[in-house]
Amino acid sequence: MARLLSLGVVIVLWTVLAAAVDSPLLPGPVAVGEALLRDAGSLALPYHLACTLLRVIAAFAVAFSLGMAAGFAMGKWGLVDRIGDPWLVILLNLPALVTIILAYVWIGLNETAAVVAVALNKFPNVVVLTREGTRALSPELEDVAQVFCLSGPARIRHIVLPQLAPYLAAAFRSGISITWKIVLVVELIGRPNGVGFVLGSAFSLFDMVTIFAYSIAFIAIMLAVESLIVQPLERNASSWRRQAA
Numbered sequence: 001m002a003r004l005l006s007l008g009v010v011i012v013l014w015t016v017l018a019a020a021v022d023s024p025l026l027p028g029p030v031a032v033g034e035a036l037l038r039d040a041g042s043l044a045l046p047y048h049l050a051c052t053l054l055r056v057i058a059a060f061a062v063a064f065s066l067g068m069a070a071g072f073a074m075g076k077w078g079l080v081d082r083i084g085d086p087w088l089v090i091l092l093n094l095p096a097l098v099t100i101i102l103a104y105v106w107i108g109l110n111e112t113a114a115v116v117a118v119a120l121n122k123f124p125n126v127v128v129l130t131r132e133g134t135r136a137l138s139p140e141l142e143d144v145a146q147v148f149c150l151s152g153p154a155r156i157r158h159i160v161l162p163q164l165a166p167y168l169a170a171a172f173r174s175g176i177s178i179t180w181k182i183v184l185v186v187e188l189i190g191r192p193n194g195v196g197f198v199l200g201s202a203f204s205l206f207d208m209v210t211i212f213a214y215s216i217a218f219i220a221i222m223l224a225v226e227s228l229i230v231q232p233l234e235r236n237a238s239s240w241r242r243q244a245a
Contacts, residue, residue: 027209035213045217051194052183053221055111059118060179067123068168071130081131091124096182104190114186121182126171133167169234176230180222 011029018028039045074081074088100117107113137160187196195218202210 024206025208027212031209032212032216035209036217039210039213045214048193048195048198048214049217049221051191052187052196052218055114055118055183055186055194056176056179059115059183060122060175062115063119063122063179064126064171064175066119067126067171068130070123071127072134072164074127075131075134075137084127088124088127091120092128096121096185100182100186100189109190111191114183114191117186118179118182122175122178125174125178129167129171129174130164133164136167137163165236172233173230176222176225180218184218 015029018026036045070084074084096117099120103113103117103120107116183194184196184199187194188200191197195214198214199211202208202214
């Protein structure tokens with residue numbers, strides 16, 4: 001209810017401000033809504049949203065799986081950590097734009113380059129959080145696993161993953177937000193479709209109605225992912241701590 005109320009307030013303020021300014025640079029909710037319905041009816045909006053979502057899913061899956069494995073290895077074994085830490089620092093501080101340009105130059109203007117560029121920007125964040133979670137694993141629980149002679153898969157499932165879950169949930173949340181943003185830049189620079197491509201084309205034409213329409217559609221998708229996926233995952237990730245308490 002509070003969310004709907006705040007949304008209503010924003011729409012009212014937006015309507016009043018757009019009417020007061022009376023400029024093509026600030027279209028009102030009615031004009032933006034008409035553009036949304038028009039592009040949804042022509043399937044342009046679903047098409048570009050689907051292109052962006054597929055890139056987000058692919059890049060996030062690659063970055064999260066590889067980053068979790070690398071972070072666990074760095075947190076578990078000191079030699080791996082010493083070897084990988086300089087490269088981790090480089091990736092953490094390398095600007096996203098540089099990564100995107102290099103990927104397009106070296107791989108080409110294709111989907112592989114787009115996914116690699118986004119994944120490389122997300123990968124180090126997953127590594128850092130997973131490494132810290134691995135370092136914080138309880139030695140006492142590890143001793144329990146040895147006493148009960150748990151197998152490797154059972155140890156990972158019952159001992160390691162429950163302790164890593166809050167760190168992985170944090171990596172998931174930050175990863176989604178980073179991936180959304182970088183995918184738009186990747187599309188703006190070198191893809192012929194997607195929300196970023198549409199926003200870049202609309203910017204070149206000063207088409208503010210389209211910019212607002214696609215931005216709102218994009219934000220709605222992000223809010224849905226946050227409410228339906230991210231928040232439930234975070235609650236489940238911390239449930240074992242509440243049960244233990």
